[in-house]
Amino acid sequence: MVGQLLLHITLFLWSMSNALLAVASEASLAKPSCLSQCGNVTQIPYPFGIGAGCYLDDWFRITCDNSASPPKAFLNKTGLEVLNISLGGTLTVTSPITFSNCSNKKSHRQARNVFSSPFVYSQSNRFTSIGCEVIALMSDFGKPLAGCYSICDNTAHSSSTIFPNNSCSGLHCCQTTILKGLSFFDTTFRSMLNDSESEKECKYAFLVDRDWFMSTNISTIVDMDNVPVVLEYRLRQYSAQDIYGTYNLSPQNMTCNDDWQCSCKTGYQGNPYLLDGCQDIDECLNSSSCRAGTCINRPGDFVCYQPDPRPIRRINVGLLVAGGVIGLLFLLIGARWSHKVIKKRKDNKRKQKFFKQNGGLLLEKQLSSGEVNVEKIKLFTSKDLDKATDKFSIDRILGHGGQETEVPLLVYEFIPNGTLSQYIHHPDEEFSLTWEMRLRIAIEVAGALSYLHSAASFPIYHRDIKSSNILLDGKYRAKVADFGTSRSVSIDQTHLTTQVHGTFGYLDPEYFRSSQFTEKSDVYSFGVVLAELLTGQKAVSLMSSEERRSLATYFLISMENNLLFDILDSQVMKNGRKEKITALANLAVRCLNLNGRNRPTMKEVAVELEGIQLSVRAETKVQQVFPGVRCVQTQEINEVSDVVSSSKGPCTDGGAGSSFDVQPLLVFNTQ
Structure with missing residues (x-):
């Protein structure tokens, strides 16, 4: 009975300590001491940020225009107004509508070019055109990428009949999907009829977030200048050093795809782009987690402990509490030691996997067998590189490349004269x-x-x-x-x-x-x-x-x-x-x-x-x-010291005439 009560207390203290730790280290989406809100944009998570040291690089720098009411957030490098940022790898920005022949509207406004940036237009957007007997085209340097055709309904007299059921299915309004990875396009219009009057009619096109469009009255869009569009941000060109500030990274409680779009694992929440940014969710704070018994929170999940219904004898509560605290200390120390051992073992296995996967074993074999020039190729251990780079100090970085793997690394000779x-x-x-x-x-x-x-x-x-x-x-x-x-x-x-x-x-x-x-x-x-x-x-x-x-x-x-x-x-x-x-x-x-x-x-x-x-x-x-020789019709030269002879024909001296006008016919022995 005493042992069972001690177990109850230990589990209770463990649960409480986890809850306290979760509250104390509640996951922050922005970097520490960085602003995380601008006007209606209530969350600005890293890699985005406001202020020095709060963002990954200039592509992710957010400027907050406090002169507007409410304040507006902008991507500093592109000038795009930000409406929302998601840690799922997307952000919503405003994109201009391209008008043609529409009163009080500026024509030929084009979407922003985000080429060479970490951003691309999401395929959740739809290219949309509104007009009568008109083809709207997306093009890249004149090459068509996508387009759609909308027809007229001459019997329609109101917006409700022009856009029946607020749909966009080809009648005065058409839509089409876009290519994956799109980062640049121009919008142009073509009339299907050789009718000057139809060419003068108001028509407009835009790329728009599909969900926003479906919940919006289509007839009101003509009064707008911009619409929401979804961008995807991809971090594959950045290294772990760039994102986390450390080279030897073993991601904790998170998963990432090939584009470095990351998310916290089930049972964790927070920002996966911050070190230790994914924190355990305390499911026991939800009263419905355990309908009966005691809820015990664990990293990533929880358990429901059912108490023994048999009565417990009275014992010294002080001894139980002291024993519970001691047991908790041993438990925490053991858990920390186990975590370090498991982490080190995982790191070693990961390095061995990459070393084998990327040709390390083959290179070792070739070096030992003499198949390659040993004088020019050398294998460095991690200790050698750690010492040479002052533990991979940021001050030693010369630039960033596109390597997708961490082990093995390629060590190049130092090239002093740049590119x-x-x-x-x-x-x-x-x-x-x-x-x-x-x-x-x-x-x-x-x-x-x-x-x-x-x-x-x-x-x-x-x-x-x-x-x-x-x-x-x-x-x-x-x-x-x-x-x-x-x-x-x-x-x-x-x-x-x-x-x-x-x-x-x-x-x-x-x-x-x-x-x-x-x-x-x-x-x-x-x-x-x-x-x-x-x-x-x-x-x-x-x-x-x-x-x-x-x-x-x-x-x-x-x-x-x-x-x-x-x-x-x-x-x-x-x-x-x-x-x-x-x-x-x-x-x-x-x-x-x-x-x-x-x-x-x-x-x-x-x-x-x-x-x-x-x-x-x-x-x-x-x-x-022969500095005086300007042309030779036929020559034979075996070596520089050989005699040069001309078979026939005059040769001019160094008189007037550009060297571009002379095309000597020479035969050389290049052996």
């Missing part, structure tokens, strides 16, 4: 990329990609070739980096079918349409890099006119209209010969062919680039040995 993108788009007055350097860098990158595609034991597709992923070492030699999205394929495989990854402006249009990535997709991205090297322009420039927004499209149009030398970078014009520049530009055009089958392989690209470089070097040697 190729910096030197192309932000040239230094003391150092500039000459024509020769640009050609050499192109050859080095092509050689690296050719090796990945055809010389490695398993073909490897990089999947994110761009100038910012090409690093320059101390001698300005190119190093292809950022293999976070790379994939190896079997020799008999021709493509990868995956969710679309990459950088806008460099993405192969075929890959974007089909989700099938081939080796020719890397070739297309390399073609964009060649265009950057030649023109000095960015792959995408949203501030430019529509025809110049995409460098690949602008470059192809310029080549088609023989306007290459109107768009070249000044350094290319200064140092390069016309025929060599043209050869490189023609190669870029072939790489950018919209039909992947018509593009060259990276091996062919590398060979052709080396041929351009060899001809440039040979001409330079001829000018050094």
Whole structure:
């Protein structure tokens, strides 16, 4: 009996301690000491936040306009007004209605572009058009993405008959779904009838939250300027270090999908994006949890304890309480120790799993068998990396990449001269990329990609070739980096079918349409890099006119209209010969062919680039040995020291005439 009563008291004290702990550490959705409300937006959970140190980065920074009544919340970087934020990975913002020929309404207002941000338009939205005999289209740089057609009802005389049952089924109002991952679109209208009067009628279209639209009187929308739209936010480009401020994270009481959209497990509540943000729910505070007996709360759930109906003998209550407290202390100490042991064991198992899954065992085997160059490859232990990075200190971070795994890590050599993108788009007055350097860098990158595609034991597709992923070492030699999205394929495989990854402006249009990535997709991205090297322009420039927004499209149009030398970078014009520049530009055009089958392989690209470089070097040697020679009809050169002879024909001296006008015909022995 005494033991049974002691058990009662121990369970009661344990339940009370859990309740007190739950109250003391009630889960906060915002970071500590950060504002969590602005006007009607009653919850602003992290990664969003107001004020320094309260948000993940500038994309999630909320500004509160207190001059409005009530105050309004805005996404600082996009300017979108925020109506609601959910920890389920969505937020509701306002989006403008696009009007045409509507009195007292500004025409051609467009939805906000959220490309390159962590936000995309949710598929819970519907693209909606209201008008008579009109097609409303969503388009991306002129390419239709979605649309719908609404017809007239000439017998309708009121809003109730124009929109019967407040529905939008094609009569004066139509709706359609949108593509997954949509981040940018324009809205345009087309009339189905060649009737000038119908073209002058008021029509408008908008992307709108489906639930809000279904509960709203359609006829009142014409009086509005904006409607609610749902955005999804995805954190897959951020690391655990970015989100939680710690690298070695073992998520507690939460689950996450591939897009880093997280939620607390059943029995827990709070913010999964904060350390220890998911706290246990005390189900025993709900009187209906246990209809009979004693409710005992446990982490993630609860139990109902049924007391023994037999009478309990009177004993010293003081001894029971003291025994219960001692028992509780032992229980808490044991629970804490068990938690640490289990956590450490889980961490070790997770590291071993990732190490095996991501090729760690294969690399160990190759190192021990001498299959790889041991002098160039080394395995570092976690202790080595912990010491080298000062325990992964934030002060040691140089940048953030796209790696999806934590174990094993790739340890690269330190590349001191930054990225190729910096030197192309932000040239230094003391150092500039000459024509020769640009050609050499192109050859080095092509050689690296050719090796990945055809010389490695398993073909490897990089999947994110761009100038910012090409690093320059101390001698300005190119190093292809950022293999976070790379994939190896079997020799008999021709493509990868995956969710679309990459950088806008460099993405192969075929890959974007089909989700099938081939080796020719890397070739297309390399073609964009060649265009950057030649023109000095960015792959995408949203501030430019529509025809110049995409460098690949602008470059192809310029080549088609023989306007290459109107768009070249000044350094290319200064140092390069016309025929060599043209050869490189023609190669870029072939790489950018919209039909992947018509593009060259990276091996062919590398060979052709080396041929351009060899001809440039040979001409330079001829000018050094015979500075007066401007052209030779037929020459044979076996070595630099050999005698150069001309079979026939006059050669001009260094008189007037541009070097662009001369195209020497040379035959070289390159063995």
